[in-house]
Amino acid sequence: MPMIHSENLAKSFPTPDGSQKLAVAGLSFAVEPGQIYGLLGPNGAGKTTTLRMLCGLVVPTSGRAVIAGYDVQQQPLAVKQVLGFLTANTGLYQRLSVRDVLVYFGKLHGMTTPQAKDRAAALIDTFDMADFATLRCGSLSTGQKQRCNIARALVADPPALILDEPTLGLDVLSNRVMLNFVRDQRDAGKSIILSTHYLDEAETLCDRIGLIHQGRLIAEGSFPQLQEQSGEHRLSDIFLKLIHEEPVHIV
Amino acid sequence: MNLTRIKTIYFKELVDLLRDRRTVIATIIVPVVLYPMLMLFSVQAASVQTGKVAQEQIVVGVPSREDQNTLIRLLANEPTPKDEDGQPDTDYKPLISRVQWVITKDIKSAVQSHQIGCGVLVSKVQNAGDPLREQYTFELLVQTDQIRSRMAANRVESALRRIGQNRVDQRLDSLDVSRDVIDPFFFKQTNLTTSGSLLGLIMPLLLVLITLTSAIYPAIDLTAGERERGTLETLLVCPVPAGELVAGKFLTVVTIALLGAMLNLGSVAATVYFGGLTDLLGAAEQSAGDLPLSAIPIVLLALIPFAVLTSAILLAVCGFARSFKEAQNYITPVILATLMPGMVANLPGTQLQGPMLVLPVGNMVLLVRDLLSGTQLEVYQIMMVLLSTSLYAGGAVALATQMFGREAVMFSDNASIKSLLSRRMIRASKYPSMGLACFYVAMLFPVWFYVQTALQRKFDGDMVNVLRWTAVLMPVFFAILPALMLWYFKLEMKPTLALGKAAPRYWLSGLLLGLSMWVVGHEIFVIQEYILPIPEALIQQQAPMEALMKNQPLWWLLLVVAVVPAVVEEMCFRGMLLNSLRANSRRYIGLLVTAAAFAMFHFLVYRLALTFVLGLFLAYLCWQSRSIWPGVLAHFMNNGFAVLRAQYPNVVEWIGIDPASESKHLPIHVIVIAAVLVVAAIWISRKPMDEPQSHRGTETSQ
Numbered sequence: 001m002p003m004i005h006s007e008n009l010a011k012s013f014p015t016p017d018g019s020q021k022l023a024v025a026g027l028s029f030a031v032e033p034g035q036i037y038g039l040l041g042p043n044g045a046g047k048t049t050t051l052r053m054l055c056g057l058v059v060p061t062s063g064r065a066v067i068a069g070y071d072v073q074q075q076p077l078a079v080k081q082v083l084g085f086l087t088a089n090t091g092l093y094q095r096l097s098v099r100d101v102l103v104y105f106g107k108l109h110g111m112t113t114p115q116a117k118d119r120a121a122a123l124i125d126t127f128d129m130a131d132f133a134t135l136r137c138g139s140l141s142t143g144q145k146q147r148c149n150i151a152r153a154l155v156a157d158p159p160a161l162i163l164d165e166p167t168l169g170l171d172v173l174s175n176r177v178m179l180n181f182v183r184d185q186r187d188a189g190k191s192i193i194l195s196t197h198y199l200d201e202a203e204t205l206c207d208r209i210g211l212i213h214q215g216r217l218i219a220e221g222s223f224p225q226l227q228e229q230s231g232e233h234r235l236s237d238i239f240l241k242l243i244h245e246e247p248v249h250i251v
Numbered sequence: 252m253n254l255t256r257i258k259t260i261y262f263k264e265l266v267d268l269l270r271d272r273r274t275v276i277a278t279i280i281v282p283v284v285l286y287p288m289l290m291l292f293s294v295q296a297a298s299v300q301t302g303k304v305a306q307e308q309i310v311v312g313v314p315s316r317e318d319q320n321t322l323i324r325l326l327a328n329e330p331t332p333k334d335e336d337g338q339p340d341t342d343y344k345p346l347i348s349r350v351q352w353v354i355t356k357d358i359k360s361a362v363q364s365h366q367i368g369c370g371v372l373v374s375k376v377q378n379a380g381d382p383l384r385e386q387y388t389f390e391l392l393v394q395t396d397q398i399r400s401r402m403a404a405n406r407v408e409s410a411l412r413r414i415g416q417n418r419v420d421q422r423l424d425s426l427d428v429s430r431d432v433i434d435p436f437f438f439k440q441t442n443l444t445t446s447g448s449l450l451g452l453i454m455p456l457l458l459v460l461i462t463l464t465s466a467i468y469p470a471i472d473l474t475a476g477e478r479e480r481g482t483l484e485t486l487l488v489c490p491v492p493a494g495e496l497v498a499g500k501f502l503t504v505v506t507i508a509l510l511g512a513m514l515n516l517g518s519v520a521a522t523v524y525f526g527g528l529t530d531l532l533g534a535a536e537q538s539a540g541d542l543p544l545s546a547i548p549i550v551l552l553a554l555i556p557f558a559v560l561t562s563a564i565l566l567a568v569c570g571f572a573r574s575f576k577e578a579q580n581y582i583t584p585v586i587l588a589t590l591m592p593g594m595v596a597n598l599p600g601t602q603l604q605g606p607m608l609v610l611p612v613g614n615m616v617l618l619v620r621d622l623l624s625g626t627q628l629e630v631y632q633i634m635m636v637l638l639s640t641s642l643y644a645g646g647a648v649a650l651a652t653q654m655f656g657r658e659a660v661m662f663s664d665n666a667s668i669k670s671l672l673s674r675r676m677i678r679a680s681k682y683p684s685m686g687l688a689c690f691y692v693a694m695l696f697p698v699w700f701y702v703q704t705a706l707q708r709k710f711d712g713d714m715v716n717v718l719r720w721t722a723v724l725m726p727v728f729f730a731i732l733p734a735l736m737l738w739y740f741k742l743e744m745k746p747t748l749a750l751g752k753a754a755p756r757y758w759l760s761g762l763l764l765g766l767s768m769w770v771v772g773h774e775i776f777v778i779q780e781y782i783l784p785i786p787e788a789l790i791q792q793q794a795p796m797e798a799l800m801k802n803q804p805l806w807w808l809l810l811v812v813a814v815v816p817a818v819v820e821e822m823c824f825r826g827m828l829l830n831s832l833r834a835n836s837r838r839y840i841g842l843l844v845t846a847a848a849f850a851m852f853h854f855l856v857y858r859l860a861l862t863f864v865l866g867l868f869l870a871y872l873c874w875q876s877r878s879i880w881p882g883v884l885a886h887f888m889n890n891g892f893a894v895l896r897a898q899y900p901n902v903v904e905w906i907g908i909d910p911a912s913e914s915k916h917l918p919i920h921v922i923v924i925a926a927v928l929v930v931a932a933i934w935i936s937r938k939p940m941d942e943p944q945s946h947r948g949t950e951t952s953q
Contacts, residue, residue, distance in 0.1 A: 091481030
């Protein structure tokens, strides 16, 4: 049974003129444990809306999503318990220290104070943050903030991770930290959905790729499968070719 | 609700806020340091200014040389004023030595343009030159809002009065008549103004303002601020219900608002106490002793519901905003709307009575004023203010919870009330959210109070009409409007209002409760009499109602007193309110909240305990049976018994009850039978009815 399962997920938003804009039009896909699923597409394709629906931040107009056996609509709190969420824009509490932030989120995930402190200490150790663990987040560098954010997403050791543009605006070093983290988590058996603009990242990282355009899945499969089907080598070429053709479903 | 998680959120937010320089400055530094300094400075500056003006030359305008000469002639004989012991004031300088004369035709403009202090017109002279019968009429032109003008006019008038008095004395002497003949009365005024009553004038609005302003920054920071910094999304993907997040944040804002109010109140009290400001403010001589220090804790206690109310309103409003700046724009009208009723209440002569008791903010201003000035207050007045304010606060918290984290507010570029309320955008669901139902009930509270007050006023003691119109309007507010709201928000009418059929065992429960609840009510009432006796005036007020219960046709009374309230109150409280809580909270919370709201809607402190307990029984019955109908039966029987007791005193007497007295315990056999019936009713309905399968998506509206 897949860890993350989306079934005809759709979302429309009202527009100022009173009509409805279809942002996501019936998206179905599944992510197995130990798999990185790349959700790729241009701006406005519906990636972020899809991820927000999976997290329960946005209510789908129709369709359903199931994570670790929990229905996102019916059991939102259970879903949030098994889900880690990280975006490039995620902020940290400026006036709290790294340790405070980790303990706080640990407690919000139902840990007792000693459990949350132990978990924070373990994460500080794992991500090599001891030097700045007591500093307030407002005074950290971008790379340090990013490590803190990753640790925050892993506080409850969730089996499913949703990463929305996690490398946006990062320098080479920070980028490397992030990509290593994603690989490590996959190797640890977690199901990861990765949404990114950087198609070369997706080529090397993703076990399975879903290309979306105008809210629809226009192709899905592993990178070699997509190459084979489209006759193109680079993911960007595959994508450009596909958006002018009928949807190709590769299973 | 998980209290540990709420506590976690609360302490985190508190630490986060108190580490912020802006909170510390606004909440601590300003009241503790700046505020007393400003107060002392402004009062002392005013005092220095007054002293300075008193030493200045007095500029008096007259229209002609002739008038000037008349005045100079009269002022030349100005007698020296006397002090309290009747001794001449040796420091006094005659007015003539301090006046600078200005002759101008347009005295009015000269006063208004501050060229002269005051103008004097000698408008009428009779018997000029005759020292015994000479009479003048002076017209003083003054601008009382200008200290120089006011002081000039006062000086001129008092000098002329003294000259006049002197002349009267001379004339009486010449006629050999004692002054006593024309002065039958003497007056002495003793100023009893205390620093308490002075504080009562200035403090209430100030405290309201301070509480409000202390809450603004945290309210924005914890909502729009969090959203702007990108932390809200992270928070919302944590496994914490929105209600708990709002509760934690809300408690933080309340704490900061109260901290601000407390520091301000303490600071003002200390400034007045130690700064000796009362003399300058115009109070009686001694200042420290009469400051109602004992009232301060009560004032603080009274401020809690107000802080709760403002914090909840601010959280709800700021919840709409996407940025700090946007939140600030939303808050300005809120401040004005909050201060308006406060200012209305602060008008001189306004009393904490009638509609003022439930006027949001206004009632709090009046309560604080009366507490500080030592005005005697009745228990029901205090209770009414505290309960109504708490209810409004509850409504505002419900709204804040409803709005918090809504995707239209979180992610839409045009997050607006319009998109939130547009029916097209609302997803159908079964039950209303707790926020929606609580908000409706909270808003209905003042409306229904005003309706009741208006009916009482319009028909002025004509209880038949009051009851008739109450019976007409009750279904509108308690059933039709809620039903329209349910339709608008696409909620299922039948399960929400619990209109479905009930199993026979619940009907039996309803019947037993209907037979016994009035006994419980009666006993609560009698026990309560020991602690909180009903004032005689209130008993007198009830007299027309009792007369009416005896004289009107039985069917009519049963209709307006029993059938209509039973049906519509069950629909509103046990239907809509209880079912919104069913989906979101535990049974005991649902029962307590519904019973408390039901009790408050009876508006009388003396009926609170009674209606609360009856509300608990009715809520239990509906919760278990998922139908209002057994409760309608019990409610109808309970109210119906009151009518029957009034109409058939003989029957009542037959079962051993004294029909003339409502304050005596019922016979023990009646109490025992009722107790058995209540226990039996609860036991019979102990097994709750299973929920019918829903065919529509989610349980509650978003």
